[in-house]
Amino acid sequence: MSGNVDERGEMVLRADQTLNEALQLFIRFEVNEVPIIDHQRREIGRLTCRTLLKAVADKWDGRTTIESLWNGEKETEQVGREPADAPKVSRASVSELTAMVERLKRELQETQSIVETMKTVLDSAYEGIVVVDAHGIIQEINKAYCQFLGIRREDAVGKHVTEVIENTRLHICLESGIPERGFIQKIYGQPMVVHRIPIWRDGKVIGAIGVLIFQGVSEVYQIFKRLQDLSREASRKEEKEERAAPSRKQIFGLNSIIGRSPVIAEIKQMVRRAARVPSTVLITGESGTGKEVLAKAIHQSSPYADGNFISVNCAAIPESLLEAELFGYEEGAFTGAKKGGKPGKFQLAHKGTLFLDEIGDMPLYMQAKILRALEEKKVERVGGVEEMELDVRIIAATNKNLEEMVRKGQFREDLFYRLNIIRIHIPALRERKMDIPYLLAYHMERICEQFGLKQKEFTKEAMQVLMDYSWPGNIRELVNVVEWLVGMVDGQKIQKEHLPAHILSPQRLAKHGDKEGEKRKIVVQTDTNWREIVDAYERERIKQALIEERGNKAAAARKLGMHRSTLYEKLKKYNL
Ligand SMILES: Nc1ncnc2c1ncn2[C@@H]1O[C@H](COP(=O)(O)OP(=O)(O)OP(=O)(O)O)[C@@H](O)[C@H]1O
Structure with a gap:
C-alpha cells in the first residue's frame, strides 16, 4: 500500500488498481474518500466509500479495476463521483458497513457451500431422488433419477412432476399429506419400488420427496430372499408371536413408535438409553398417548426381551384383589383361593418386564409393599412363608401428577423416587401435530x-x-x-x-x-x-x-x- 501515498503524504488510488485493493485500503485506513490518479499521477476523480460498497454489493468481483468501474463498463449510473445529495458516510459507519459486507459475503459463501454439498449428496445417492414444491413443480432431481429417465436435469426442473415421471403419485401425496412407502410404480413398463414422503412445515404440506429405491422389483425380491435366509434362525421367536396374531403385521421395539416429530425422536433416543440399563422407568402422559406402546418398545429392545412383558392396570383391579394379583397366593390363602395357588404378576414377569399402568391409582398400603419388592428384589405370596428372588425390570406409567400427589401425601415419596429414575414424558397429540x-x-x-x-x-x-x-x-x-x-x-x-x-x-x-x-x-x-x-x-x-x-x-x-x-x-x- 506504500504506492498509495502521493508526494503530499495523502492517500491515493491508481485507476488501474482493483476493487480488492481499494477495499483493503479503505478498511485499513478507515478513510471515507480517496482521490484517483492516472498514470501521470494526475487526480482524475475521487472514489467514495459509498460507491465502493455499492460496487461490492452489486457485483462483487474484486478483480474489477477502478478504471473500468469509472468508465461505466459495468456500472450504469455515474461512478466515482458522489451525487450532491448523497449522505456522507462517517468513519464509524465505514467500518460497520465493511464488516456487514464481509459478514454477508461469508454467509453467502456458507450457503453456497451447503447447496453444493446437498447437490453432491443427492448426486452420489444410488437411489433416484426428486423434490417437488407444494404445487408439484420439480425443484430438484438427482443424477440417478435423470439417468434412469434418460432426461437432463435442466429439462425436468420447473416442470410439473406428472409431465416428467410416468404414473407418479407425488402430487397426490401433496394433497393427502400421507407418506407412501414401498409402493410399486410402473415406469417405462417396469415395476419400480418407490417412497413418497410429504414435507410438512407449520401444519402445511410444502412439498414432497420421491425416492426411487432400486432399479427394479426383482432386485428387491433378491435382497428380500437373502434377508429371509439370513434371519430364518433369528426370527423363530417372531414367527411364534406372529402365529398368535396372524392377521396383523408385527412391528417391534422402536419401530412400533410411529411419529416423526422432534419430540418423538427424543423419546426414541431415551428408549434406546433406557433399554440398555435395568433401571426403573416412569412414563408420564395423558391417557391414550402411547405409554404402554413405549413400555413395550423398551422391553423389546432390552436384555429382558426374552422374558415376558406383563402389564397390570392398577386402577382396574379391585383393591381387595390387588395384592394377590401382584404377588400371587398359596393354596388356601383365603376363601375362594384356587387349588395349587396362583403366581403373581411379579413372578410371571421374572427375567422380563412388569408394566405397572396407572400407578397413581395404587392404594398407599400397596405402594409400601411394591417398594419393598423393588428394594429387596424378593416377593412373598399371600398366605405363603417363603420368599422368592426375582429379577424384574419395572416400568410404571401414570397420567396423574405424581409430584403433586406426593405433596398432598397421596403417593409415597420414597416409592416416587424409586420409580422416577428414568423419566419419559409423552406430550399430548395436539402438541406434536406433525x-x-x-x-x-x-x-x-x-x-x-x-x-x-x-x-x-x-x-x-x-x-x-x-x-x-x-x-x-x-x-x-x-x-x-x-x-x-x-x-x-x-x-x-x-x-x-x-x-x-x-x-x-x-x-x-x-x-x-x-x-x-x-x-x-x-x-x-x-x-x-x-x-x-x-x-x-x-x-x-x-x-x-x-x-x-x-x-x-x-x-x-x-x-x-x-x-x-x-x-x-x-x-x-x-x-x-
Ligand atoms: N407412537 C405410536 N405409534 C402408533 N400407535 C400408537 C402410538 N402410541 C399409541 N398408539 C396407539 O394408541 C392406542 C393407545 O396407546 P396406549 O394404550 O399405549 O396408551 P396409554 O398412554 O398407555 O393409555 P392409558 O393411559 O389410557 O393406559 C393404542 O391403540 C396404540 O397402539
Whole structure:
C-alpha cells in the first residue's frame, strides 16, 4: 500500500488498481474518500466509500479495476463521483458497513457451500431422488433419477412432476399429506419400488420427496430372499408371536413408535438409553398417548426381551384383589383361593418386564409393599412363608401428577423416587401435530390389512380437518376414528364430509382445560359407539363372505384376509 501515498503524504488510488485493493485500503485506513490518479499521477476523480460498497454489493468481483468501474463498463449510473445529495458516510459507519459486507459475503459463501454439498449428496445417492414444491413443480432431481429417465436435469426442473415421471403419485401425496412407502410404480413398463414422503412445515404440506429405491422389483425380491435366509434362525421367536396374531403385521421395539416429530425422536433416543440399563422407568402422559406402546418398545429392545412383558392396570383391579394379583397366593390363602395357588404378576414377569399402568391409582398400603419388592428384589405370596428372588425390570406409567400427589401425601415419596429414575414424558397429540398424518397412515394400513380391505386415502381437506382437531383422546381416539372410517366409507377416498361430526365441529366437545373426568366421559362414550358400528360392519362382512363361499370357513377366512382361528373367534363373538 506504500504506492498509495502521493508526494503530499495523502492517500491515493491508481485507476488501474482493483476493487480488492481499494477495499483493503479503505478498511485499513478507515478513510471515507480517496482521490484517483492516472498514470501521470494526475487526480482524475475521487472514489467514495459509498460507491465502493455499492460496487461490492452489486457485483462483487474484486478483480474489477477502478478504471473500468469509472468508465461505466459495468456500472450504469455515474461512478466515482458522489451525487450532491448523497449522505456522507462517517468513519464509524465505514467500518460497520465493511464488516456487514464481509459478514454477508461469508454467509453467502456458507450457503453456497451447503447447496453444493446437498447437490453432491443427492448426486452420489444410488437411489433416484426428486423434490417437488407444494404445487408439484420439480425443484430438484438427482443424477440417478435423470439417468434412469434418460432426461437432463435442466429439462425436468420447473416442470410439473406428472409431465416428467410416468404414473407418479407425488402430487397426490401433496394433497393427502400421507407418506407412501414401498409402493410399486410402473415406469417405462417396469415395476419400480418407490417412497413418497410429504414435507410438512407449520401444519402445511410444502412439498414432497420421491425416492426411487432400486432399479427394479426383482432386485428387491433378491435382497428380500437373502434377508429371509439370513434371519430364518433369528426370527423363530417372531414367527411364534406372529402365529398368535396372524392377521396383523408385527412391528417391534422402536419401530412400533410411529411419529416423526422432534419430540418423538427424543423419546426414541431415551428408549434406546433406557433399554440398555435395568433401571426403573416412569412414563408420564395423558391417557391414550402411547405409554404402554413405549413400555413395550423398551422391553423389546432390552436384555429382558426374552422374558415376558406383563402389564397390570392398577386402577382396574379391585383393591381387595390387588395384592394377590401382584404377588400371587398359596393354596388356601383365603376363601375362594384356587387349588395349587396362583403366581403373581411379579413372578410371571421374572427375567422380563412388569408394566405397572396407572400407578397413581395404587392404594398407599400397596405402594409400601411394591417398594419393598423393588428394594429387596424378593416377593412373598399371600398366605405363603417363603420368599422368592426375582429379577424384574419395572416400568410404571401414570397420567396423574405424581409430584403433586406426593405433596398432598397421596403417593409415597420414597416409592416416587424409586420409580422416577428414568423419566419419559409423552406430550399430548395436539402438541406434536406433525405426527398425525404418519399415525393416520400407519393405522389405516394396519386396520385395512386386518379387515382384508384395500387401503383408503384422505383428501387434502379431510387431512386438514384432522390436523386441526385437538384429539383430546390422543392416539387411542385417532385409532378409533380410522377404524370407524374404514368401516363407514364406501369408496377409496375419505372426504371431509365423511369425518365424524364431533371432529368437523369440535366445539360440541369439551374444551381443553375442562375436567379430566369430563374429557374421559366423552371419549369413552364415543368409543362405545364406534366399537358398535365397527363390530356391526365386521359381522356383516363375515356373514357375506360365508354366504359367498357357501359356508366354507377356510375359503371365507381367505377371502376376508384373516387367519382361520381368528374367523372362528369372530363367529363365536358375533353368534354366527
Ligand atoms: N407412537 C405410536 N405409534 C402408533 N400407535 C400408537 C402410538 N402410541 C399409541 N398408539 C396407539 O394408541 C392406542 C393407545 O396407546 P396406549 O394404550 O399405549 O396408551 P396409554 O398412554 O398407555 O393409555 P392409558 O393411559 O389410557 O393406559 C393404542 O391403540 C396404540 O397402539
